[in-house]
Amino acid sequence: MLLPASPIASFGGAFEFIFTPQDSNVTGGEQVGGFSKVLELTLGQLEVTLLALALALVFALPAGLYLGHRHKGEGVAVALGNAGRAIPELALIALVAAVIGVGLVNVTPALAILGIPPILTNAYVGISQVDRATVDAARGMGMSELEILRRVELPIAVPTVMGGVRGATIAIVATATIAPLAGVETLGDLILNENIYGENGLLAGAVLVALLALVLEGLLALLQRRLTSDGLELQTA
Amino acid sequence: MVSAGAIAAVGEVGEGFFKERSSDTLPCQAREAHLFCFDWARENIDRFETPTVQHLELVVLSILLGLVVAFALAVLAHRRAWLRAPLLGATGVLYTIPSIAFFFLLLPVTGRGRDTAIIVLAAYTLQIIYRNTTLGLANVPTSAKEAARGMGFTDRQILWRVELPLATPEIVAGLRIATVSTVAIATLAVFIGAGGLGTRIYGSANLNFPTTILIAGAIVIAMALLLDLVLLGIQRLATPWRRTAAD
Numbered sequence: 123m124l125l126p127a128s129p130i131a132s133f134g135g136a137f138e139f140i141f142t143p144q145d146s147n148v149t150g151g152e153q154v155g156g157f158s159k160v161l162e163l164t165l166g167q168l169e170v171t172l173l174a175l176a177l178a179l180v181f182a183l184p185a186g187l188y189l190g191h192r193h194k195g196e197g198v199a200v201a202l203g204n205a206g207r208a209i210p211e212l213a214l215i216a217l218v219a220a221v222i223g224v225g226l227v228n229v230t231p232a233l234a235i236l237g238i239p240p241i242l243t244n245a246y247v248g249i250s251q252v253d254r255a256t257v258d259a260a261r262g263m264g265m266s267e268l269e270i271l272r273r274v275e276l277p278i279a280v281p282t283v284m285g286g287v288r289g290a291t292i293a294i295v296a297t298a299t300i301a302p303l304a305g306v307e308t309l310g311d312l313i314l315n316e317n318i319y320g321e322n323g324l325l326a327g328a329v330l331v332a333l334l335a336l337v338l339e340g341l342l343a344l345l346q347r348r349l350t351s352d353g354l355e356l357q358t359a
Numbered sequence: 360m361v362s363a364g365a366i367a368a369v370g371e372v373g374e375g376f377f378k379e380r381s382s383d384t385l386p387c388q389a390r391e392a393h394l395f396c397f398d399w400a401r402e403n404i405d406r407f408e409t410p411t412v413q414h415l416e417l418v419v420l421s422i423l424l425g426l427v428v429a430f431a432l433a434v435l436a437h438r439r440a441w442l443r444a445p446l447l448g449a450t451g452v453l454y455t456i457p458s459i460a461f462f463f464l465l466l467p468v469t470g471r472g473r474d475t476a477i478i479v480l481a482a483y484t485l486q487i488i489y490r491n492t493t494l495g496l497a498n499v500p501t502s503a504k505e506a507a508r509g510m511g512f513t514d515r516q517i518l519w520r521v522e523l524p525l526a527t528p529e530i531v532a533g534l535r536i537a538t539v540s541t542v543a544i545a546t547l548a549v550f551i552g553a554g555g556l557g558t559r560i561y562g563s564a565n566l567n568f569p570t571t572i573l574i575a576g577a578i579v580i581a582m583a584l585l586l587d588l589v590l591l592g593i594q595r596l597a598t599p600w601r602r603t604a605a606d
Contacts, residue, residue, distance in 0.1 A: 129467035207539045208583040212546040213576030216560050220569045221394060296457030300547075303566065313463060313550070321466075328463035332456045339455045 136325035147320045154319050155326070160309075164330060167308035171295045171338070173230045178237030178290055186245025186286075190279075191271050199246035206239025211297040215304050224305030232304070233297055237290035244286025248279030277351050284346040291342060295335050309334065396570045404574070406559070411578055413554035417545045418586070421477050422538055425484030430530075432485070433492035434518065443493060447486075454486035458544050462551040476553035480545060484537035491533025495526025528601070531594040535587050542583040546575075 138144070143156030189195045218232040252275045260274045276283070299310035312319050312327025319327070429450070436442045456464075461479040469475045499522045507521045523530075549557030559565060559575040566572075595601075 132467035204539065204587075207536065208543055208580050210543045210546040210556075210560075210576050210579040212549070212557055212560050213572050213579065216566055216572045217569060217576070220567050220572060292455055292457075296459065299457055299459050303561075310459070313459060324463055325466065328460040328466075331460035332464060335455050335457050335460070336452065339451075 132321065132325055133329070135322040136329055139319075139322040139326040140330070144322070146318055148318055154323060160312075160326065160330065163307060163309045163311055163327075164334060166306065167295070167298050167301075167310070167331070167334060170226060170229060170233065170301055170306050170308060171291070171298045173226070174233035174294045174298070175237055175287075175291055177230060177234035178241055178294070179287070181234070182238040182241035182290075183245055183283075186242040186283075187249055187271060187276070189242075190246040190249025191267065191275060193250050196246070196250070199243050202239045203243030206236070206243075209236060211236065211293075212300060215297065215300050219304035226306055229301050229304045229306045233294045233301070236293045236297055240289035240293070241286045244289070245279075245283050248282030248286075249275050251282070252278050278354065280350045280354070281346065284342065284349065288339060288342045288346075291338055292335060295331075295338055299331050394569055395573055399570055400574060403571075407556070407574060407578060410554060410556045410558050410575070411582070414542075414545055414556045414579070415582065417473065417476055417480065417548055417553060417555050418538065418541050418582070421480035421541055421545070422484060422534070424477060424481035425537060425541075426488055426534065428481065429485045429488035430492060433489050433496065436489075436493055437496045437518075437522075446489065447493075450486040450489050453482040458483060459547050459550055462547070466551070471552040473548075473553045475551050476545070476548040476555075479551075480541050480548070483544065484541060487537045487540075488530070488533045491529045491536075492526065495529030496522055498529065499525045524598070527597050528594060531590055531597070535590045538586050538590060539583045542579055542586060546579060 139155040140160050141157055143153040143159070146152060146154045186199065189199055214232055214235065215229070218228055222228050249271070256274060256278070257270060260270045265273065298306075298308050299313065301308045302311045302314050309327050309331050312323045313331070316324045432446050432450070436446050453461075458479055461482065462475055465475045465478060469478065503521055503525060504517055507517045512520065545555050546557040546560065548555045549561045556575045556579055559571050
C-alpha cells in the first residue's frame, strides 16, 4: 500500500526527535528531544511499570496460588478478574492525583491495582485446573502441600499463570503512559505536552511507548517458554 | 521530576489562596479536602449526558467493527489451519500496543477524531474475539458435524447452522470481555479528540476536582456492567437449547 508522503515525513520527524535535540515549540524554552532525554523518559516509564508489577505480584500471586491450591474462593477470584477490566484507567490516575497525591509513591500502588486482578484470577484458574488425580498422586508419594504447589501444580500451570502476568504488564505499561498527569515522568510526557514537544515529540512518544510494550511482552513470552517444561510443550504442540 | 515539582507548587499556592477565606461561604468545590460535592453534582449532572452518549457510540461502533473483522478472520482460519497461528500473533501485537500510543501512531494517517478512536478500540478487541471464536469452532463435537454431513449439509451450511450456533457461548464470552474492557479504555479517546466520558476527567478544569472524576468513573463502570448484562441476555436468547438443558 502506498501511503501519502506526509505520514512518512511525520515519522521521519519523530525519529529525528529521538536522536537529535531540537528547539522547543515554546519560545525561549529548553531544547527538547535527543537520545539522552528520551532515554531518561523511557527509563522513567520502565521504573514505575516494574515497581507496580512487583507490588501487584507480591499481593496477587500468593493469594491466587493459595486459593487455587485450596479450591477456595472461586467466586471472588473470577469476579475480581471481571471487575478489574471495568476500571477506567484515566479516572484512576486522575483521582489519585486529585485526592491522594502525585509522585512515584502514589502512582505505583494505583498502577498495581490494575495488575492485581489478571494475576490473581489467572493464578487461581491455572492452579485449580490441575488434574486432581495428579495432585493426589503427589500427595500419596508423601509430598507436603507446599511441595505439591511448587513442584507439581505450578509447573503445570505456568502458561496460565504467566498469561495473567503478561496481561497485568500490558495494562500497567499502558497506563504508565498517562502517569505524567500524576507527576511521574514517563514517555507519556511527550504525548501529553504537544505544546512543548510538537508533533515530532508526540509521534516519537507514541512509537516508543508501543515499542516498550512490545519488548516487555516479548521478554515475558520468552520467560514463559523458559519456565514451561519441555514435556508440557510437547503435549500442547 | 520537573512536572512533579510544578504540580506540587501549584497545589501549595492554591491551598494558601483558599485558606485566606472563610470556607463556610465558599461553594463546596472551592473548599479544601472535598471528595464529593453533592450540590454541584445535582446542579451539573446534565453535563454528563452528551459525553455518555458519545462514549456509548464509541463503544458500540468499535465492538461492531471488531466483531465483524475478528469473526471474518476466525472463519478464514477455521478453513485454513495454517493461518491460525500467524493471525493470533498479529492480533496479539495489536492488543499489546497501548491504546494511547496507537491513537497517535494513526494521527498522520487518519487524523484526530472519532474515526481514529474507533479503529484503535476495534483493533484492541480483535485478539479476544478472534481467540474465543476459533476456540468455540474447535470445540464443536465432530459427531455433530458428521451428523450434519450425513443429512446432506454442505460445508457452508455446517458452518452457519451447526458450528456457529454451537460456538455461540464462547463467542459471546469473548464479546463480553472485549466490551467491558472497551468501555473502560474508551475514556482515553479524549486524547485524540473523540469525546466521551474522558472529557469529564481530563482537562485543567476537571483534574483537580474529584467530584467530576468520580461521576464520570461511576458512569463508565455502570455502562460496562449494563452492556455485560445485555450481552448475557443475548446469549441466553441465542442458545435456547442450553436453557432447556439447565432447567
